[in-house]
Amino acid sequence: MAADGGMGHATKRREDVRFLMGLGKYCDDHTPAKTSYCAFARSNVANGKINSIDTVAAAGMPGVLAVFTGEDFAEVGGNPAGWLINSRDGEPMKEPKRPVLAYGKVRHVGDAYAAVIAETLEQAMDAVEAIEADIDELDAVVKMADALANDKTLVHDEIGTNQCFDWGWIEDNRAATDAAIKAAPHVTTLELVNNRLVPNAMEPRCSIGEYEPGTGDYKLTTTSQNPHLTRLLISAFVLGIPENKLTVHSPDVGGGFGSKIYHYGEEALVLAAAKKLNRPVKWTSTRTEAFLSDAHGRDHVTKIELACEKDGTFIAFRTETMANVGAYLSNFSTVTPTFLHGTLMAGNYTVPNVYVNVKAVFTNTAPVDAYRGAGRPEASFSLERVIDKAARELGINPIELRRKNFIKPDQYPFASAAGLEYDSGNYDALMDALEKRANLDGFEARCAESKKNGKLRGLGINSYVEACGIAPSNLVGILGARVGLYDAATVRVNATGNISVMVGAHSHGQGHETAFPQIVADMLGIDPLSIDIVHGDTSKIPFGMGTYGSRSLAVCGSAVFRATEKIIKKATLIAAHMLEDEPENVDFTDGDFAVKGTNKKVSFGEVALKAYIPHDFPIEFIEPGLEETAFYDPANFTYPSGAYGCEVEVDPETGKVDICAMVAIDDFGNVVNPMIVTGQVQGGLAQGIGQALLEHGIYDENGQLLSGSFMDYAMPRADDLPNFVVDHSNATPCTHNPIGAKGCGEAGAIGSPPTVVNAVIDALQRGGYDVEHIDMPVSPARVWAAMNA
C-alpha cells in the first residue's frame, strides 16, 4: 500500500503549484491565432416583443466581421431541459423552446437577441450599441404568485400558462398525509422563502469557438463542469454537429457551483460564428453579464406543515412550494425542485407521512437551475426551520426533538417516507459529536457574557441528510431523466510504468488531480506522483457526465476504482505469464505480483513494460497493452448527513448578526483526502452563510435585477465569516460503492442556512422578541424590522 499519499492521506494538492505561479490556463487565457471577439446585445426589458432588429449600421462599424440575430438560428434546435417532469394529472411539463438567441420575444433582462463579432472586443461592444432594436416593452411577470394567477401576461405565449408543471410526490401518499395532518394533535406551520442566489463563480463564463475547414472539425473551449454533456446537447439538440466532429475542451475552470453545468446559447453562437467566419471567436462574460445571464439558484416560496404528537413524535410533513424556473428551462431546472428536493422531505426522520407539491413557474427573470446543493438546501431549510418552530411550540429542546425522531443506526437500509432508501448513517453519533465539539455545555455562560456586552446570543441546530451522486440510470430514466447518470474512467498504464487516468468528472476546484491518483496509487501500491489525471477534453476521455451533485468521487471515483481493478486483473495475467505460473496462484500486494508461498515476484513496473513489449506473449490469451475503461453506474444515491451548530450574536440596536461559531459535523463515508474534504465543507459553509445573511438576487416589479453587481449583491468576505470547526471523523461508509465514499461538495451549503437562521431566531426569542421567522438573507435591516414590528 502507498502509505504516504494513498487513500485517507491529506496530500497537498499538486494542481496548486500552477495556480500559485499564475500558470493556470483558464478559458480566457486561451487566445488562438486570428481570434475575433464576440459581444452580445442583451435585453434591457424583462418582457418585450421584438418588432425588428436593424443591424446595418452595426455591420458597417470599424472592425465588425459579422452580426447575428435570433433569425439566424430560427431553424436550429432549442436547448432542452434534461429531465421530463409529469404533473400530478399525468400531463407532461410545458417545455417552450430555448433558442440560441431570442427570437420574436425577449423574456428577461439580459436575454441576448443579437451578437456582434469584431476584430477587437471594444469594436464588438461599440457595434452592439449601434444595433437598432425595435422592442415593445410588455408587462412583466416577476413574482410567482402573480405569474400563476395571470393568464394574460405570459412568459411564453405558445403554452398558454406560466405554470411549467404541478408535481406531487408521492402523489399516492397525498390522501394519507392530509388525513394524518387533519387528525394530528399538533400542527406547526411555517411559510418561508428560499432566496434567489447568483452563483458568482469567480471566473466569469467564457467560450471560444474554432472551426477547421479542411476537416470540418469544430472545437469549443468553454467554462464547463461537464464538457461531454455540453457536446451532447450541442450535437443532438442544438446545432446538429456530429459528436465526432466536435471537441469540447474545458480547461482550468475558476469555480462553477452549478452555474457551469449547463449548455448556454453563447457556446452555440461562437461555434456557428467560427464556421461562418473561418476564424476563432471568443466571448468572455463580464461580471455584469454573468449576473444577468448565468443560471441563478434556489428561489422557492414554500408553506410547510409538521404534524406531531404532543410528545414530539413526527406524524407528517406536508409541503407546498412554488419554484421559480425563470424565463427558460435550463438543463437541470426541472429536476432540481422536484427529485432533488421532494425526495429529501423526510429528512433524517422516521416520519411515516410525507407529501410534497411543487409548482414550477415561468417568470420574466433569469433562468434558475441547480446551484450548490440544488434542491437539498431548500428541503433542509424548510424541514429544519419548521422543526425548530415546533420545538418551541411544544416546549421541547430542539436537539431532543430531533433525536426523538432520528432513524436509528440499526434501521438501515431505511426506506424513507419520501421514497428513498438510505443505505447508512448514524445521526445520533453526529449529534453527540456536535454537542461536544460545539461545547454546548458552555452555551449559557457565553449567553450571559454576550448579554453583558449588550448583545443577544442564540444557538442554532440543524441535522441534515442529503442525496449525492444521483443514480442509478435505470431509476432516473423511469423518473424522467433524458440521460444516464453513470461516469467513466480509463486507466492507461504506459510502458514505462507511469499512468494517465482519463476521467469524466471535471475538476474546477475539487482537487481531482490530487485525489483520484490517491485511489489508484493505493490500489497499485505505487507513487501517486507517477499518476496523472486527464480531464475536461472530450477528445481525450471516453465519456463523462461531469461534476455536480457531489458525484465526482462516489461515481467517477468508483469508475476509476473499477478500471484499476481491471488493470490489476490483466496485469495479473501478464505477471503469471512472466512468473510461469497460473494467475490464480499470483497475489498482488504492495506493488508486486508474487507467486503464493514463494519468493518469485515481478514488480508492477516490470509488468507494465512487458505489456508493451510482448515478445513472448501468448497472444491468443493476452492482448498487448495495459489500458482499461470502466463505466460505473451506481446502485443508489449516496446519503451524506450531518449535525451543524451555530452561535450568533445579534446587535439589538442595529440588527446586525455576527457568527461567533460554526461547527459542522459530517458523515461523508470514507474520505480519500481529508484536507480537500475539509476545504469543500468550509467553502460550502461560506456559501450557506452567504445565503442566510448576505446574498439575494432580487428583481423589482418590472423585472430589473436590483442586485446586479458586487456593489449590491453581497458576497461573503473574509471578515463576514468565523473560523469553522469541521469534523468528518464520524463516518459510516457508503455500502454500495467500492470506495465507501458519499460526497462532500454541497454539505456545507445544505446544512448551514437553517442552522444560522435558527440561531438568529433563538437569539431574538431569548432576548424577549416574539419573532418566529425572518426570510433570508437575514440582513440587519430585516432583523431590525422584525424586532420592531
Added chain:
Amino acid sequence: MYNFEFTKPTTVEDAAKAMSAEGAQALGGGQTLLPTMKQRLAMPEILVSLTDVEGMVGVSKAGTTLTIGGGTTHAQVATDAAASYPGLSALADGIGDPAVRNRGTIGGSLANNDPAACYPAAALASGATITTNKRDILADNYFQGMFETALDETEIVTAVSFPIPEKSNYQKFVQPASRFALVGVFVAKTADGVRVAVTGASNGGVYRWTEAETALNGDFSARAIEDMSGDATDMITDLHGSAEYRAHLVGVLTRRAVVASS
C-alpha cells in the same frame, strides 16, 4: 469603455487648462470613475490625469489645521494623519479596501461626492475648507446634493484643510456588498461647538444633523441624544434598508461616535 484622449499635466495650471476643453474630465485615483466608464455610463472625451501634478500630495499640520493635498491617497491619510487627527485617519483606513486605498484620493472622493462616501462626512463635520485652483470653499457651501458640489468644470481640488477638533469619531455601518456606508456619522467636537455630519442616509447626500448638534452642545454625551433618530422623510430606501432603518441608524451611530470620540 469608450476611448478617450489622455493627458498627464504636471502643473495645476496645465491641468486646469486641459480641463477647459470640451468633454474633459479629471482623473484622480479612478476608483469610481473607471468602473463607471466600464459600464459605459461615463464617456469623457479627454481624461486629465492628476497623478503627476506637483504639490498635490501630502499631509501637513500647521497649528490646529491639518492640510491634505487633493491627490493624497486614502492609505497615506490613514498613516500620516494618525497622530494629528485620529478620527480622520481611522475614517480613511476604512474606505473601500487596501488596494482601493492605495489609489483613491481625497480630492477625487470630494469632487465625486458619492452620497455614501466617507470623506464628505469628515469634511462637513470638521468644517473643512476645500481649496481649488481658483478659490477656497467652506464645506458648508461645498456639498450641494448627491454627486453635486460647488466645483465648476475646470476646478480641481488641490487641498483640503481640516481644523482639528478636540474630539472626533466616525462610525460607519457598512452596506454589506459595496462596503460603502449604509449610514456613516462623523462627530467632531470643536471649540466652536459640536458638528455631526451624516453620509449614506439621505437622498440629498451628506448633511449636518443640527438637532443632534444642539443637544450635544448642551451635553456632549450619548445620553443627550438617547431617544433621537434621524428624520426619515428624505432618506434613501433601497434593497439594503428602508428610510426608517437608516434614520434609526443615524441615531445609533451618532451615539456610538460620541462615546468613541477621542
Added chain:
Amino acid sequence: MPTISMNVNGTSVSAEVENRTVLAAALRENLGMTGTHIGCDTSQCGACVVHVNGKAVKSCTIFAVEADGAEVSTIEGQADADGSLNVIQQAFQDHHGLQCGFCTPGMIMTAAALLEENPKPTEAEIRDHLEGNICRCTGYQGIVNAIMAASGQNSAIAAE
C-alpha cells in the same frame, strides 16, 4: 496608440495600448501574462491585484497609461528564480488556501502587501485586509491559515 514602458517583475517591457486599456488587460493581452485575472467590473473582487511601485492596486482599475514608467509586480514574479514557491505561495499550498485558483493571484499579491507592512498580523487583521478580495471556494479559512503560517505564526485551526 501610445506605447508604455514598465518594469514588470524585474524585466523592462513595452506595449502599445489604447488609452482605455486597463493595466490588467495590458498584462494579459499585450504581454501575455495571464496570471492576473479579471473577475468583476466594479473593482470589488481583487482577482486582478498587482503591485505598482510597491503598492497593491487593482489592475482592472488603473489605466495602463497611468502605469507608464512604473515598477509592476505580478503573480508570475513571485516564485524564486529556480521555480520554487515563495513562502506565501508555499503556505497557500500547505494550508489548502486555494481551490479553483482563480482568485489566488490576487490573494497572494494582497497577502504579500499585508505582510510587507504588518509582518505578524492577527487573524482579525488578515480578515480585514482581505476585504477587497473575494474567494468563492474556500470560505477563506485556508487563506487565513496560510497567511498566518506565512508570517511564522500558528494558524488558528489546522486543516483536519
